[in-house]
Amino acid sequence: MHNPRVSFRAFLLLFPISAFVLVLLSSAVILKKSPKTTQIGHFHVHNHLQRASSACDGTLYPELCVSTISVLPDLASKSLPELISATLNQTMHEVRLSSANITNIEKKLKSYNTLEEAAINDCLELFDNTMAELKVVRSGLGPKGSSVSENYHDLQTFLSAAMTNQQTCLDGFARSSGNVRSIIKKGLHNISHHVSNSLVMLNKVPGVNKSKPEVFPGYGRVKNGFPTWLSRRDRKLLQASLNETKFDLIVAKDGTGNFTNITDAVSAAPNNSDTRFVIYIKAGAYFENVEVDRKKTMLMFVGDGIGKTVVKASRNVVDGFTTFRSATV
Secondary structure: OOOHHHHHHHHHHHHHHHHHHHHHHHHHHHHHHHHHHHHHHHHHHHHHHHHHHHHHOOOOOHHHHHHHHOOOOOHHHOOHHHHHHHHHHHHHHHHHHHHHHHHHHHHHOOOOOHHHHHHHHHHHHHHHHHHHHHHHHHHHHOHHHOOHHHHHHHHHHHHHHHHHHHHHHHHOOOOOOOOHHHHHHHHHHHHHHHHHHHHHHHHOOOOOOOOOOOOOOOOOOEEOOEEOOOOHHHHHHHHOOHHHOOOOEEEOOOOOOOEOOHHHHHHHOOOOOOOOEEEEEOOEEEEOOOOOOOOOOOEEEEOOOOOOEEEEOOOOOOOOOOHHHOOOO
């Protein structure tokens, strides 16, 4: 006769054994699949790093370059201009951090001399310039680098300017006895290194023609005595005599113009102009430091000739001015 208690006991004894066997079988299946899964993962990581290393090949700071772009998803499908854009995004993030850092330092400093204050203000302006320049480069890269070949020299110039800005900022603290320079130096070097890497990658973009014949290096190709990038209207303006030129503003020391100094004329010029704005500066010696803000676009200065229209100034470090502020114009 069948005994249900015996059957139940047998079930209790067999259940743990069956469960254990099932776990072993499952583990065997997992272990069997693991090497393949691991292999695929390693293959993906290898390809990812290989793409990053290839893009960063030739850069002066390859480790920084690889660490910046290797975090991008689907890296293998990214074009070189897209990788440069990603690097620029990180660079702009670093610029914002450095700007915030130096602003906080300025607030915390209980006392600082005139030169140090001037250097801090220079850096903040230079950070703004850097952001503007990097944005121009990023927009100039175009989808998949379609416009890089056309804008290569401009992009190169803007990147070079962005890199120079960081050193100019640090130079302002050269004669300072404080420790601001040492605090901000690492961040600024990081920005410069990112920009340097971007310049190298820009040189590697397919289709970029870097060997255009130039009569005057830095001005691009020249045709009929003028750079080819100069518009027809501007060429005519440069060729015209004083009597044929229409001036938007006139500066004259004797008061016969709109202003008696150049600085006021520049201030009166429109911001972000799309058309050429001509300021005629009559003969005379103008003792002033003329600062042209980034927003004052398309400005053109016309004088009466060498030795007739003269702009001079005497700012120097000894008198409390940084190199950045010592330029005459």
